[in-house]
Amino acid sequence: MIKLHDVSVSFGERTVLNSLSLDLTERRIAIIGANGSGKSTFARLLNGLALPTSGEVLVHGLNTRKKGRDVRRKVGFVFQNPDNQIVMPVVEEDLAFGMKNLGFSKDDIATKTDEVLARYNMSDLREHPAHLLSGGQKQLLAISGVLVMAPDIVVMDEPTTLLDLRNKRRIARAVAALDQMVITVTHDLDLITDYDRVIAIDEGRIFADGTPPDVIPAYEKLMS
Numbered sequence: 001m002i003k004l005h006d007v008s009v010s011f012g013e014r015t016v017l018n019s020l021s022l023d024l025t026e027r028r029i030a031i032i033g034a035n036g037s038g039k040s041t042f043a044r045l046l047n048g049l050a051l052p053t054s055g056e057v058l059v060h061g062l063n064t065r066k067k068g069r070d071v072r073r074k075v076g077f078v079f080q081n082p083d084n085q086i087v088m089p090v091v092e093e094d095l096a097f098g099m100k101n102l103g104f105s106k107d108d109i110a111t112k113t114d115e116v117l118a119r120y121n122m123s124d125l126r127e128h129p130a131h132l133l134s135g136g137q138k139q140l141l142a143i144s145g146v147l148v149m150a151p152d153i154v155v156m157d158e159p160t161t162l163l164d165l166r167n168k169r170r171i172a173r174a175v176a177a178l179d180q181m182v183i184t185v186t187h188d189l190d191l192i193t194d195y196d197r198v199i200a201i202d203e204g205r206i207f208a209d210g211t212p213p214d215v216i217p218a219y220e221k222l223m224s
């Protein structure tokens, strides 16, 4: 459960998020909104990558301002651009990197690497140079690298922007199969039709908040 209590974020004079109070408890939550409306900033608040200018964000009761490290163990973050996430030259090394940092044993790392590569049909890419993967494969590697660390909550910032239809569907299936709570920032309205809750942000405020059939048409109207 993530709680935002009267959260505002400003950059200089500009208020990007304005006095948001929300309880995020649903299993699948989407954040939608126009370019520059504050969605990425919102996502970054959820694992302490960004801090509120005022107000507070609590993840399972932990304040992101004071317990950033603990919060980041609980909340995995998938960046919009996988090149920002992939840090090691070879696929299996990249998957191991985050687990090593969290102190997983060698055996555990090997087992989890096998599992995740098999799950996403990437076993033959184990020793492949990460920078030579296609955009979709990189996106899958970036997501896999977060999932192997077994976070309680997964936040994804536009996970499908670089992908073709096949890989979009692959990601959608991968997300649907996760046990964890998933919060997805996206412009891809098809991806979120079966989500539990959609929050539309407009100019830093909540414009609509509810189920996909309630929120998506209202958002489409706002954008037309």
Ligand SMILES: Nc1ncnc2c1ncn2[C@@H]1O[C@H](COP(=O)(O)OP(=O)(O)OP(=O)(O)O)[C@@H](O)[C@H]1O
Pocket (backbone or CB within 6 Å): 011, 016, 033, 034, 035, 036, 037, 038, 039, 040, 041, 042
């Ligand atoms: N670190 C920062 N410093 C200054 N301004 C910032 C910073 N991060 C974001 N902004 C500004 O905040 C506003 C909201 O940005 P944000 O990335 O949250 O929007 P977004 O809804 O995710 O947009 P998009 O759909 O284009 O990715 C933008 O005007 C952006 O320029």
